């Protein structure tokens with residue numbers, strides 16, 4: 001009997017999503033900022049320590065709202081890694097700013113905090129650290145540079161819900177933070193996101209930007225007798241149907257994270273012998289970070305042909321994928337952004353990185369199959385035996 005494919009992702013559902021969505025329909029509360037959105041916001045504030053959490057239609061929307069609130073304007077430069085998703089950079093370009101791409105650390109693949117200061121100019125306004133794979137950046141150094149040069153810190157924590165840095169929640173560390181609930185993230189609602197606000201001075205402005213530039217929130221609280229256009233804004237809100245779905249997931253967030261952590265640890269243990277063979281390197285997590293097991297990636301040795309490697313995995317019914325094309329080499333990155341010098345780590349990592357299947361529920365049998373396929377693809381015959389437990 002042929003075994004089914006090991007998919008790269010398998011979205012997890014709790015079974016309660018439909019009940020909460022039915023409730024939203026019964027109550028006909030379907031547009032944004034309704035009761036389920038409120039519950040999700042309060043949960044996020046409690047878990048991350050953020051002053052306020054605004055539910056958005058995506059992390060992309062949250063990042064765009066963040067650059068709007070941070071006052072990014074034409075001519076402003078914003079420091080970010082090149083090894084990230086397009087949304088980080090688009091949020092800056094849409095405000096007329098210039099993304100300045102800085103290299104990443106070879107261990108965590110996060111923005112190299114030691115290179116930030118050298119990339120600053122008189123035009124730098126903000127830093128956007130991205131917590132790749134849900135492993136937080138070295139935030140104390142980044143926040144220190146921001147303090148010294150009066151810069152805004154916008155965390156792209158799209159992958160990092162549930163991760164902590166020195167005991168503090170990712171997304172709650174900078175002035176603003178964006179979380180994603182896209183189907184591919186740990187906790188999801190199809191399309192969704194949140195903007196975490198840690199700077200209390202931005203709250204009033206954020207309520208207005210969130211609701212198409214109006215004081216609709218104040219109107220519903222009875223603070224004004226009609227609502228009107230106050231400032232620049234857009235429709236950043238999350239539909240209540242999505243918020244209802246998301247609430248079921250947030251209620252089970254710890255369980256989902258445990259399942260993913262288990263899968264991550266299984267890979268990490270099973271791949272130790274392959275790392276010893278020096279054919280690949282496993283992910284590195286600094287001791288002051290707790291990560292949410294968003295993804296499991298390996299870096300192939302320099303002489304491994306990645307395309308052939310992925311083809312071999314596919315032939316063994318294992319769906320593995322590479323990741324970002326560095327933004328500084330992409331057509332829009334060249335047009336709208338600028339690299340701060342050469343980015344050798346980014347260039348190398350982007351060529352050698354492979355993401356393995358990881359989802360809540362992936363078990364020993366899946367891991368065995370993936371690791372066997374990996375060994376074959378690396379030309380290592382037979383998989384080294386896992387050490388006995390005792």
Ligand SMILES: *Cc1c(COP(=O)(O)O)cnc(C)c1O
Nearest residue numbers: 058059060085087158180182193
């Ligand atoms: C997923 C992701 C985004 C975009 O999230 P959406 O909710 O799909 O808009 C942005 N940045 C990073 C680093 C991501 O992983």
